[in-house]
Amino acid sequence: MAIRVLIVDDSGFFRRRLTEILNSDPQIEVVETAQDGKDAIDKARTCRPDVITMDIEMPVMNGIDATREIMKQRAVPIIMFSSLTYDGAKATLDALEAGATDFLPKRFDDISNDKAEARNILCSRVKALVSPSKLRPTSSSASAPASSRTSSAPAAPQRQPVAPRAASPSRRTSNKAFKPSDYDLVAIGTSTGGPVALQEVLTQLPASFPLPVLLVQHMPATFTEAFAARLNQQCKIEVREAKNGDSLKPGIALLAPGGKQMKLEKRAGRLLVRVEEETDPMQNYKPCVDVTFATVGSAVGNRMLGIILTGMGADGSVSCKALQARGASIWAQDEATSVIYGMPAAVAGIAEQILPMKEIGKKLATNT
Known part of the structure; x- marks a missing residue:
């Protein structure tokens, strides 16, 4: 059909x-x-x-x-x-x-x-x-998923229903508490469905949340400033679009600017953001979860919590696998609450926890 x-x-x-x-x-x-x-x-x-x-x-x-x-x-x-x-x-x-x-x-x-x-x-x-x-099978379809050169159109989408379904058999939860003292920061990556998912997660964090947060949402350059401003109005923590040279601070979430790459570096004991133009013509995502997460791993090693939320494609999977191998913690949104279970599915095999959207923020707020 x-x-x-x-x-x-x-x-x-x-x-x-x-x-x-x-x-x-x-x-x-x-x-x-x-x-x-x-x-x-x-x-x-x-x-x-x-x-x-x-x-x-x-x-x-x-x-x-x-x-x-x-x-x-x-x-x-x-x-x-x-x-x-x-x-x-x-x-x-x-x-x-x-x-x-x-x-x-x-x-x-x-x-x-x-x-x-x-x-x-x-x-x-x-x-x-x-x-x-x-989707009916066809050998003549000319619309195979295409790589996107825009920040809002991820490549290789996964074809999944939008309406919530029964929990996936791969859903994984544990009674292990989130301990902020185990981490230097939280980094979250997402795409399709991400604006609503990020709102759900971040609005549950208290103003006293003790860690900095980095956010990577596939979005056009003209959208991220407005999105950060909206989240800032809705959340108890401060949320703003990242700027080059920003220093990471507890209780502040920095959103990667659309059309650019957000990277992290450690300089004189301080964690600083670098916002750069993308120079690789083959890079599909601007901003890219893998780019940000890889630099976070280089800066803080295993002292990060990486979270992958709903989205098309597999952005974040390469960096998350490398980070998990180094001892970092990875969480993923579950299939039932994902708009599209592409990005979370790509890290589900190595995720420490697979959680419903509403449980992620709640768990982060525990013991904070």
């Missing part, structure tokens, strides 16, 4: 263009289009799509309100199309809080300068949000 998609946008040109792109993949079928949020609610009820693409700014009812109403009726993966501006970032974050699953730039050139690659990324993102059983 093909994946049934509902396209929602007030631009007739965009609806036609997106329909053409998605229908070019034999595993995807655009079954209906809607021109505003109210129209989308009605059509989502009647055609029951597997995935919805949603514009934010529309007449009659905007995409955020429409997303909220659709999710009340039935949980369905919704991909928001957003402008890559600060205001676009804030609106997108509002949409994610309302229940949207993922987001993409509204301009296809912002996804990739290569039209074929942009098409592959669009189709891959849609297919990543449904169960593998929904």
Whole structure:
């Protein structure tokens, strides 16, 4: 069976263009289009799509309100199309809080300068949000997951359901308490579903949390400042976008800037952040979990706790395996609460603990 998609946008040109792109993949079928949020609610009820693409700014009812109403009726993966501006970032974050699953730039050139690659990324993102059983086998599909050159479009997505499921057999918990004295810092990496997951984890930490926190979320450059500001308003600890030369301090979480790499170095006994431009044209992720985690390991050795949350692909797996071999602790979000179980699955085999999203922050807050 093909994946049934509902396209929602007030631009007739965009609806036609997106329909053409998605229908070019034999595993995807655009079954209906809607021109505003109210129209989308009605059509989502009647055609029951597997995935919805949603514009934010529309007449009659905007995409955020429409997303909220659709999710009340039935949980369905919704991909928001957003402008890559600060205001676009804030609106997108509002949409994610309302229940949207993922987001993409509204301009296809912002996804990739290569039209074929942009098409592959669009189709891959849609297919990543449904169960593998929904995808019909085909030898002619031209939409194999493509490497992304944007910070918000991870490569090699895993095709997993969005709705929570029964706990995976690989779920691993223990009664071992989190002891902050065993660590110098906590580092968290995530991608699709990460904004909501990070909010859930970080809002449970007390203002007196005794460790610094580094955050790596796959996100465009214009989004991370707005995301850090939002988290700072919601959390008891301080959260801000990392800047070059920042010193790590207890109770402060630094978010890697989009489009760049955040690295850590130890200088004269102090842990300092380096924010650098990415010079490797083959590096898919900007920021990259593996890049940050590897430098954290070099700076603090086994005195770090690395946590991998929901996300497409396997970013973080290489560094986490090396860190675990050196004695560092690795936790992973469980399959049941992950939007996409790609990144956590890639480290599940070496994770000390595999925990539901709501339990991670709670466990970190224990004994702090």
